[in-house]
Amino acid sequence: MxxxxxxxxxxxxxxxxxxxxxxxxxxxGGRWNPRADFEETVLAHHPAIPPERFAAAVAEGDRFLDGSSTTPAPDDYHRLLLRVLDVEPTPELLADLRREVPPAxxxxxxxxxxxxxxxxxxxxxxxxxxxxxxxxxxxxxxxxxxxxxxxxxxxxxxxxxxxxxxxxxxxxxxxxxxxxxxxxxxxxxxxxxxxxxxxxxxxxxxxxxxxxxxxxxxxxxxxxxxxxx
CATH class of the missing domain: 3.40.50.1000 (HAD superfamily/HAD-like)
Structure with a gap:
């Protein structure tokens, strides 16, 4: 070589x-996407979602990102994850998922x-x-x-x-x-x-x-x- x-x-x-x-x-916490507070944010709107559903949503999101030729819009990415969770991507929830938090x-x-x-x-x-x-x-x-x-x-x-x-x-x-x-x-x-x-x-x-x-x-x-x- x-x-x-x-x-x-x-x-x-x-x-x-x-x-x-x-x-x-x-x-x-070791995970880039979705953001570390994704589960917390979604559960604040839909508290009955079981933990194993989140793992499936994150995995589907990884496949989506890996197959994209560029970085998709955050709302498009979050809609995909919410669809796997059977959660309606309301404007309020999408805004909450992309809200600004201190980077640290x-x-x-x-x-x-x-x-x-x-x-x-x-x-x-x-x-x-x-x-x-x-x-x-x-x-x-x-x-x-x-x-x-x-x-x-x-x-x-x-x-x-x-x-x-x-x-x-x-x-x-x-x-x-x-x-x-x-x-x-x-x-x-x-x-x-x-x-x-x-x-x-x-x-x-x-x-x-x-x-x-x-x-x-x-x-x-x-x-x-x-x-x-």
Missing amino acids: TTRPAPRAGEDLRAVLLDSGGVLMRPI KVLETYPEVVDTLTELARRGVRMAVVSDAWPNLPDLHAGLGLDGFFEAYAISAVLGCNKPDPRMYRHASTALGLPPARCLFVDDDPELVAAALDLGYAARHLRRGDAPAADLPTVTSLTDLLDLF
Whole structure:
């Protein structure tokens, strides 16, 4: 098997393009979708739903997201889950499911993130986010203390495509005014890292904990990025 070349460090790199989920932040309780308070919210409207019905709804929602070419609207996603639960998706319930909550209630940053981003910024490294996410991602980051670090966001629900569509990567690098070779892309999904390399970006697979190894340049913490700039 041919090993992909590692991205060049030092003066060649000017920016880092970061995935969000699994790289910058994680869900409290371990589940991204639906939000951690989904069951609580639905039960407040329909208290008789048995717990096993929620598991089936979440599984169907996962299949729906996996099969979507872009990130669907939150109401469309919630309607699907409510249909599995045999619950009418009233405007009131849909609004309650997408109501704003403090991000820190359902999300947390990884321990090294803020310090690493602060040091990268001090060194003059430009930063952008490339994420399959809903449009409120910048607000979630702000609620977790990550506002001010990123010059640009490439968000799937805004652009109408998911990674590894080249438009996701190029939106971020173009917004920074930099060619792909000057940008280091970081993601916890090895397939998306491989796609970035094929597009001419430098890249690192962020492999946390016991995640499977891949034949890619790898870091085990965002702190490792400081060796590249």
